[in-house]
Amino acid sequence: MVNPFDIPDEEKAARMAAKRTARLRAREGLFADFVEPVTAEQIQEAARRHRERFEATCRTLQARGEHFRTLLSSLVNSEELTALDERRAQLPDGPEYHADFWRRELERRR
Numbered sequence: 001m002v003n004p005f006d007i008p009d010e011e012k013a014a015r016m017a018a019k020r021t022a023r024l025r026a027r028e029g030l031f032a033d034f035v036e037p038v039t040a041e042q043i044q045e046a047a048r049r050h051r052e053r054f055e056a057t058c059r060t061l062q063a064r065g066e067h068f069r070t071l072l073s074s075l076v077n078s079e080e081l082t083a084l085d086e087r088r089a090q091l092p093d094g095p096e097y098h099a100d101f102w103r104r105e106l107e108r109r110r
Contacts, residue, residue: 001011001093002093003054003055004039004054005051005054006047006051007044007047010040010044011104012049013040013041017038017039021037021038057066057095058095061095061096061098061099062099065100065101065103066098066102068103068105068106069102072105072106075109076109088101
């Protein structure tokens with residue numbers, strides 16, 4: 001799956017930081033001078049962490065789907081597994097569909 005979260009370049013991160021700082025200061029009213037300014041590096045680091053969490057979640061879901069498929073393969077014969085593989089191929093390609101499909105099929109047979 002393609003990661004939809006891009007890390008902003010320095011210029012865009014600086015604009016985002018300025019907007020976020022202004023928004024935080026507007027919300028604080030009289031205490032706006034005490035608000036620490038947000039930096040471009042903080043914005044980029046937050047985007048990097050978000051991107052890494054997304055990729056880790058995708059890997060976990062893919063592994064979970066493979067585990068469910070392995071468990072299911074011991075419960076059904078090879079023709080049924082082939083038919084299930086064909087049904088799975090009709091769903092959108094993505095780790096969330098992969099894990100959910102095999103989990104549901106495993107639950108149906110337990």
